[in-house]
Amino acid sequence: MRDANSNSWEARAEEYSLYGFTDLPSIHQRGTVVVTHGEGPYIFDTRGRKYLDANSGLWNMVAGFDHPGLIQAAQDQYARFPGYHAFFGRMSDQTVMLSEKLVEVSPFESGKVFYTNSGSEANDTMVKILWFLHGAEGKPQKRKILTRWNAYHGVTAVSASMTGKPYNSVFGLPLPGFIHLTCPHYWRFGAEGETEEQFTARLAAELEATIIKEGADTIAGFFAEPVMGAGGVIPPSKGYFQAIAPILKKYDIPLIADEVICGFGRTGNTWGSQTYDFMPDAIISSKNLTAGFFPMGAVILGPELSTRVQNAVEAIEEFPHGFTASGHPVGCAIALKAIDVVMNEGLAENVQRLAPRLEAGLAQIAQNPNIGELRGVGFMWALEAVKDRATKTPFDSALSVSERIANTCTDLGLICRPLGQSIVLCPPFILTEGQMDEMLEKLDAALKKVFAEVA
Numbered sequence: 001m002r003d004a005n006s007n008s009w010e011a012r013a014e015e016y017s018l019y020g021f022t023d024l025p026s027i028h029q030r031g032t033v034v035v036t037h038g039e040g041p042y043i044f045d046t047r048g049r050k051y052l053d054a055n056s057g058l059w060n061m062v063a064g065f066d067h068p069g070l071i072q073a074a075q076d077q078y079a080r081f082p083g084y085h086a087f088f089g090r091m092s093d094q095t096v097m098l099s100e101k102l103v104e105v106s107p108f109e110s111g112k113v114f115y116t117n118s119g120s121e122a123n124d125t126m127v128k129i130l131w132f133l134h135g136a137e138g139k140p141q142k143r144k145i146l147t148r149w150n151a152y153h154g155v156t157a158v159s160a161s162m163t164g165k166p167y168n169s170v171f172g173l174p175l176p177g178f179i180h181l182t183c184p185h186y187w188r189f190g191a192e193g194e195t196e197e198q199f200t201a202r203l204a205a206e207l208e209a210t211i212i213k214e215g216a217d218t219i220a221g222f223f224a225e226p227v228m229g230a231g232g233v234i235p236p237s238k239g240y241f242q243a244i245a246p247i248l249k250k251y252d253i254p255l256i257a258d259e260v261i262c263g264f265g266r267t268g269n270t271w272g273s274q275t276y277d278f279m280p281d282a283i284i285s286s287k288n289l290t291a292g293f294f295p296m297g298a299v300i301l302g303p304e305l306s307t308r309v310q311n312a313v314e315a316i317e318e319f320p321h322g323f324t325a326s327g328h329p330v331g332c333a334i335a336l337k338a339i340d341v342v343m344n345e346g347l348a349e350n351v352q353r354l355a356p357r358l359e360a361g362l363a364q365i366a367q368n369p370n371i372g373e374l375r376g377v378g379f380m381w382a383l384e385a386v387k388d389r390a391t392k393t394p395f396d397s398a399l400s401v402s403e404r405i406a407n408t409c410t411d412l413g414l415i416c417r418p419l420g421q422s423i424v425l426c427p428p429f430i431l432t433e434g435q436m437d438e439m440l441e442k443l444d445a446a447l448k449k450v451f452a453e454v455a
Contacts, residue, residue, distance in 0.1 A: 003031060008031070009032070009034040009046045010031030010032050010034065011031075013031075013032040013034055014027060014028075014031070014032060017032075023400070023403050023418075025400075026403060026407060030407065033045050033051075033410065034046045037065070037066075038053070038061075038064065038065020038066055039064075039065065039066055040064045040065065040066065040428075040430060041053055041056075041064050041065075041427065041428040041430060041431055041435060042065070043065060043415070049413070050413055051410065051413050051414060051415045052413060052414050052415065052435060052438055052439055052442070053065075053415040053427075053428070054414060054415055054416045054425045054426070054427045054439050054443075055415050055416060055417045055424070055425075055426055055427075056292070056426050056427060056428045057292050058287070058292075059229065059261050059266070059287050059288075059380075059426050060286075060287035060288055060290075060291065060292035061291065061292040061428055062264070062265065062266075062288050062291050062292070062342065062347065062428050062429040062430075063291040063338065063341050063342070063347060063428065063429065063430060064428050064430045067291065067293075067341065069337055069341060069345075070291055070293045070334060070337055070338060070341065071293075073333050073334050073336070073337035074293060074294070074330055074333070074334050076333070077094065077329055077330045077333035077334070078330055081094075081329050082329075082330060083325075083328060083329065083330065084327075084328070084329055085322075085324055085325070085326065085327070086115065086322065086326045086327035087322055087326075091327050092327065092328075092329035092332065093329075094329045094330075094332035094333045094336065095115070095327035095328075095329065095332045097332070097336060098113075098327075098332040098335050098336050099112075099113040101336060101339060102285070102298060102300055103300065105270060105339065105343070106271070106283060106300050106302075107271060107273065107274060107279060107280075107283075108300070108302040108303055109303055110303045110306065111300055111301050111302050111303055111306050112300075112301045112306040112309070112310070113298055113299065113300050113301070114129075114298065114299040114301075114326070115296065115297070115298050115299075115323075115326040115327040115328075115331075115332075116286075116296070116297035116298065116299070116323055116326060117295050117296065117297060117323055117325050117326070118154070118286060118295055118296075118297045119153075119154055119258075119260035119284060119285075119286030119287065119297045120153070120154025120155050120156045120159045120160075120297075121154070121156060121159075121297055121323065122260070122284045122285070122286055122297035122298060122299050123153045123154045123156075123158070123159040123162060123223065123258060123260075123284055124154065124156045124158040124159045125299050125321065126221075126223075126256055126282060126284060126299050127145060127158050127159075127162070127220070127221070128158075128321055129299065129301075129305075129309060129321075130142075130145075130220040130221045130254065131143055131220060132309075132312060132319070132321075133305070133308055133309050133312050134220055136311075136312030136315060136316075137308070137312065139217060141217060141218050142217060142218055142219065142220050143177055143218065143220050144177045144178070144179060144214055144218050144219045144220060145161075145162055145177065145178050145179070145219075145220055145221060145222075145223065146179050146180075146181060146207075146210070146219060146221070146222040146223070146253070147162045147163070147164055147178070147179075147180055147181070147222070147223050147224070148164055148180060148181050148182065148183050148184065148224065148228075149164035149180045149181070149182060149183045150164050150165070150183040150185070150228060150231035150232070150234065151163060151164045151180070151183070151223070151224070151225060151228055151231060151258075152164075152165065152225070152228065152229060152230035152231055153223060153225075153258055157171075157173065157175065158175070160173050160174070161173050161174035161175040161178040162174075162178060162223055164180040164183070164231075165231075179210065179214065181203070181206055181207060181210060182202075182203050182206055183228070183231065183234065184199075184200070184203055184234070184236045184237045184240045185228075185231075185234045185237075186199045186200075186237040186238075187372075187373045187375070187384075187392075188373075188392070190237075196237050196238045197238060197239065199237050200237045200238060200239050200240050200243050201243065203237070203240065203243070203244070204243035204244055204247060207222075207244050207247055207248075208247050211247070211251050211253070216251035216252065216253065219251070219253050220253075220254075221253060221254040221255075221256055222244075222248050222253055222254070222255050222256065223256045223258055223284075224241075224255070224256070224257065224258065225257075225258045225259075225260075225261065225262065225272070226241075226257060226259065226262045226267065226271075226272025226273055226275060226276050227261070227262055227267060227272055227275075227376075227377060227380060229260075229261035229262070229380065229426075230261075230419065231419070232382050232384070232419040232420050232422040232424065233375060233376045233380050233381055233382035233419075233422070233424055233426075234375065234382075235276075235375060235376065235377055236276060240276075241273075241276050241277070241278035242277070242278065245278050245279075254281040254282065254305060255278070255280045255281050256280060256281065256282045256283075256284065257271070257272065257273045257278075257280035257282070257283050257284065258284045259271055259272055259273065259283050259284055259285055260284055260285065260286040260287055260297070261287060261380070261426075262275070262380075263283070263285045263286075263287070263288055263289070264285070264287075264288035264289060264338075264339065264342050264343075265288060265342050265343075265347065265348045265351055265378075265379075265429060266288065266351075266378055266379055266380050266426065267377050267378040267379075267380065268351055268352050268355055268377060268378035268379075269378075270343070270348070271283065275377060275378070279302075280302065281301075281302050281304065281305050282299060282300060282301045282302055282305055283299075283300040283302075284297070284298075284299060284300075285297065285298045285299075285300060286298070288338070288342065289335050289338065289339075290331060290334045290335045290338050291334075291338035291341065291342070293334045293338065294328070294330060294331040294334045294335070295325075295331070296328070296331040296332075296334075296335060342429065347429035347430060348429070350429055350430065350431070351378055351379050351429050352378075354379075354431065354433065354436060355377075355378050355379060357433065357436060358379065358381065358425075358427075358436060358440075359376070359381070361436070361437070361440040362374055362376075362381055362383065362425070362440070365383065365440065365443065365444050365447065366383060368447060368448070368451065369389055369455075370385055370386060370387070370389070370447075370451045370455050371383050371384065371385065371386070371389070371447075372384045372385070372386030372389050372392050376425075379426060379427055379429065379431075380424075380425075380426045381424070381425050381426075382419065382422040382423065382424045382425070383422060383423050383425075383447075384421055384422045385401050385402060385405070385421045385422065385423070385451075386421070387455070394421045395421060395454060399454050401421060401450065401454055402418030402419065402420065402421055402422060402423055403418045404450045404453075404454070405418065405423050405446050405447060405450045406418040406423065408446040408449055408450055409423075409442060409443060409446040412442045412445060412446055413442065414438075414439060414442040414443060414446070416443065423443070423447075425439070425443070427439060
């Protein structure tokens with residue numbers, strides 16, 4: 001429960017902070033958890049309480065909260081060269097090295113990289129790149145952006161327009177020209193009697209019909225997360241990307257993989273596009289790029305787009321876009337170390353080794369009759385709560401079931417995330433078997449307690 005003391009951390013937070021994506025009734029009742037520090041996958045609050053953070057901060061603290069190598073990389077670079085931009089033909093050596101590394105570890109044979117401060121800005125930048133490119137190639141009408149309902153691509157005006165979430169209506173979004181197609185969630189959106197393969201074929205047909213209706217010469221690009229993250233961890237239906245990629249190619253529409261969450265190991269491979277076996281035209285990266293130790297995003301253009309964009313830039317002698325902290329030397333130094341940590345210090349292998357254990361443990365929990373679906377891959381999973389499993393009927397929204405489960409988990413010393421009627425787990429890559437068992441035991445206890453109260 002919250003501390004009624006007006007000088008408490010909870011009261012001070014509520015007095016002076018405007019919360020984002022936060023359930024205010026919970027805050028008013030329980031107060032803010034004000035965090036002071038972290039050790040490994042655990043965080044600690046001002047009251048000395050310890051929590052296993054099964055949300056990796058916000059998907060991104062994959063190496064934990066006190067990795068000595070990442071801390072040292074930041075300290076060393078701050079001492080050497082604490083900040084700079086990437087404008088006017090000047091950029092730090094760390095920026096150059098990171099661009100080389102990102103192309104090297106990408107699925108592309110060659111490419112170019114542009115830096116931002118977040119995944120939202122990277123998606124926003126990619127839209128501007130597409131608009132710029134098509135205008136330069138004599139197709140200024142080629143501006144519409146295709147995404148999917150329930151997708152999450154960010155919070156800037158453009159990236160929020162790409163995000164297929166109803167809450168953006170309070171901002172008067174989406175902007176015109178942003179088109180949302182069916183979410184590829186077979187369990188929820190498959191028609192009665194429709195096989196998963198038929199569902200995929202229907203979504204592919206919808207895509208082509210939309211392209212024909214809107215006009216291929218008006219569509220700038222198609223953006224897709226390999227696994228929808230903030231939509232509730234929704235893997236694509238079987239064969240989804242293999243069905244849509246040829247259609248996009250046929251109509252000359254770039255396929256952009258939003259790998260902000262999936263990239264750098266979350267799905268068990270370096271890229272989610274590798275997990276689902278498709279080749280995008282560009283990749284959006286953030287979060288795991290710096291293991292959460294620095295705010296950074298990146299647009300990684302594949303070879304074809306790199307050539308076309310470079311030609312367009314040469315024609316007007318500059319690309320008139322950028323951010324003050326784009327390619328920040330400290331961020332780039334941290335990113336170089338983070339990539340090394342994930343790929344060469346055993347973190348990627350740990351995800352591959354423990355993912356089957358995680359899936360098996362969650363499958364056991366999912367036998368609870370109030371769990372309608374277990375879905376996920378690698379180290380990203382969701383359990384969907386339902387009132388009735390057979391009919392997939394959700395609980396009454398007034399019950400705030402997922403929020404109650406998350407709050408109960410917090411009381412037990414576990415941080416997880418409510419998304420819709422789902423509970424999401426995306427633990428740090430450093431998790432041990434014992435810590436995974438702790439996570440599963442506390443989640444199971446919380447689910448049983450809440451379902452006993454509401455079912």
